[in-house]
Amino acid sequence: MDMTVSFAGLTLDNPIITASGTFGYGVEYMRFGDLGRLGAMVVKGLSLEPRRGNLMPRIAETPAGMLNAIGLQNIGAREFVEKRLPALPWAKTPVIANLYACEAEEFGELAAYLAAQEGIAALEVNISCPNVSEGGILFGQDPRLAARVTEAVKRRAGSKPVIVKLTPNVTDIAAMARAAQDAGADALSLINTLSGMAVDARTRRPRLANVVGGLSGPAIKPVALRCVWQVCQAVKIPVIGIGGIASAEDVLEFILVGATAVQVGTANFIRPDAAFRLVDELPALCATLGVESWDAYRGSLKA
Ligand SMILES: Cc1cc2nc3c(=O)[nH]c(=O)nc-3n(C[C@H](O)[C@H](O)[C@H](O)COP(=O)(O)O)c2cc1C
Numbered sequence: 001m002d003m004t005v006s007f008a009g010l011t012l013d014n015p016i017i018t019a020s021g022t023f024g025y026g027v028e029y030m031r032f033g034d035l036g037r038l039g040a041m042v043v044k045g046l047s048l049e050p051r052r053g054n055l056m057p058r059i060a061e062t063p064a065g066m067l068n069a070i071g072l073q074n075i076g077a078r079e080f081v082e083k084r085l086p087a088l089p090w091a092k093t094p095v096i097a098n099l100y101a102c103e104a105e106e107f108g109e110l111a112a113y114l115a116a117q118e119g120i121a122a123l124e125v126n127i128s129c130p131n132v133s134e135g136g137i138l139f140g141q142d143p144r145l146a147a148r149v150t151e152a153v154k155r156r157a158g159s160k161p162v163i164v165k166l167t168p169n170v171t172d173i174a175a176m177a178r179a180a181q182d183a184g185a186d187a188l189s190l191i192n193t194l195s196g197m198a199v200d201a202r203t204r205r206p207r208l209a210n211v212v213g214g215l216s217g218p219a220i221k222p223v224a225l226r227c228v229w230q231v232c233q234a235v236k237i238p239v240i241g242i243g244g245i246a247s248a249e250d251v252l253e254f255i256l257v258g259a260t261a262v263q264v265g266t267a268n269f270i271r272p273d274a275a276f277r278l279v280d281e282l283p284a285l286c287a288t289l290g291v292e293s294w295d296a297y298r299g300s301l302k303a
Contacts, residue, residue, distance in 0.1 A: 001286050005039065005294055007238035007260045008119055008161035010094055011164035012039035015251065015294070019242055019265035019299035020045050020098035020124065020165075021070065022216075023275070025084040029268070030175035033276030035300050039261060040094040045126050047100060047268045048110050060198045061179035061205035064219030065268055067245070069210035072100060072129070077113055085119045085193055086098075094121035096163065102132045103151040106300045122161040127155050131265075137245050140167040140192075150183035163240065166190040166231070174234035181235045189240035189263060191230060217266035218244045225257055232258025232299060246274065248270065248281040252289065258299040 003014040020042040023029055037039065042062055053073025060067040067274070074080075074299055088095050097114045101107045107125065114120050127140035139145045146164070154162050164175060164180040168191040194213025198207040224243020232239050238261075241254030246267040254262045267274035291297045 014039045015261035022268045023264040032272040036089040036092040042096040048075040056210040064283045065219030067213040069213035090119035098124045100126040108156045110154035111153040114156040115160040124163040145184035154181035154184040161186040163187045167192045177231040187238045229257040248285040
């Protein structure tokens with residue numbers, strides 16, 4: 001079967017994309033597989049200026065997933081473009097820049113800089129940062145703020161597609177999806193991590209220095225599937241599914257509920273070759289299950 005998927009003007013050899021923050025800047029994973037075989041890769045979230053992130057400990061394991069409070073540590077957009085991007089096989093595998101800022105205008109400025117780089121195929125907008133001037137309300141939890149960021153990025157992104165990444169930490173994710181679509185998003189990706197915490201009964205201390213963090217991995221897959229399914233019913237733009245994907249069967253489940261492509265996150269920490277293995281395993285599973293084309297299979301859930 002032809003594994004190619006197309007959305008928002010991008011064409012991917014297969015639907016497997018690596019998720020932001022779980023695959024470094026791509027270069028770190030070159031020794032675990034051929035980056036040229038991935039559908040696409042999303043690199044670690046970039047801000048205009050480098051950030052040091054939160055205090056340690058920033059990662060805690062839980063029985064079915066992990067908690068992180070990295071605090072968006074990154075080397076900054078300029079350093080990424082000058083020092084890391086040239087080493088990536090961007091002519092073969094689309095490189096998607098994940099960006100975040102705490103003001104809509106700052107998002108626009110960052111989008112203009114990143115969209116102007118030849119090696120960057122698309123922008124993924126992380127709207128999980130609190131808006132500073134609105135008193136710390138998360139962009140991703142208020143449809144009005146999410147629309148404002150989407151418009152600011154879209155205005156400065158030129159011809160590069162804009163993917164808006166949604167948080168599940170809302171009452172109605174479909175409303176957020178519609179707001180992003182109406183503001184001009186070319187595609188949506190979901191979900192980001194679920195808010196959570198872990199504590200130690202003996203030391204009476206939180207396991208993360210930040211106390212609260214983001215839960216990811218197998219624990220969140222059912223939530224992610226529900227969110228992707230609800231959003232696919234609510235919008236017309238393509239949806240990229242994310243959340244606990246670790247096997248070829250997981251990939252098909254997300255496509256079955258309507259996703260066009262998927263991102264692999266925490267699984268990269270369990271096995272650094274996880275995404276490459278999914279690229280290898282997907283064609284055989286499609287053959288076994290009688291999946292003959294993505295167009296026929298996508299969204300074909302008999303609900
Ligand atoms: C350590 C870590 C760092 C992350 N950093 C980012 C980031 O910089 N930007 C972003 O949009 N998402 C970030 N995420 C969220 C993931 O991209 C993904 O949405 C989430 O982990 C759910 O997928 P998973 O269950 O497959 O990991 C991060 C996740 C983890 C675990």
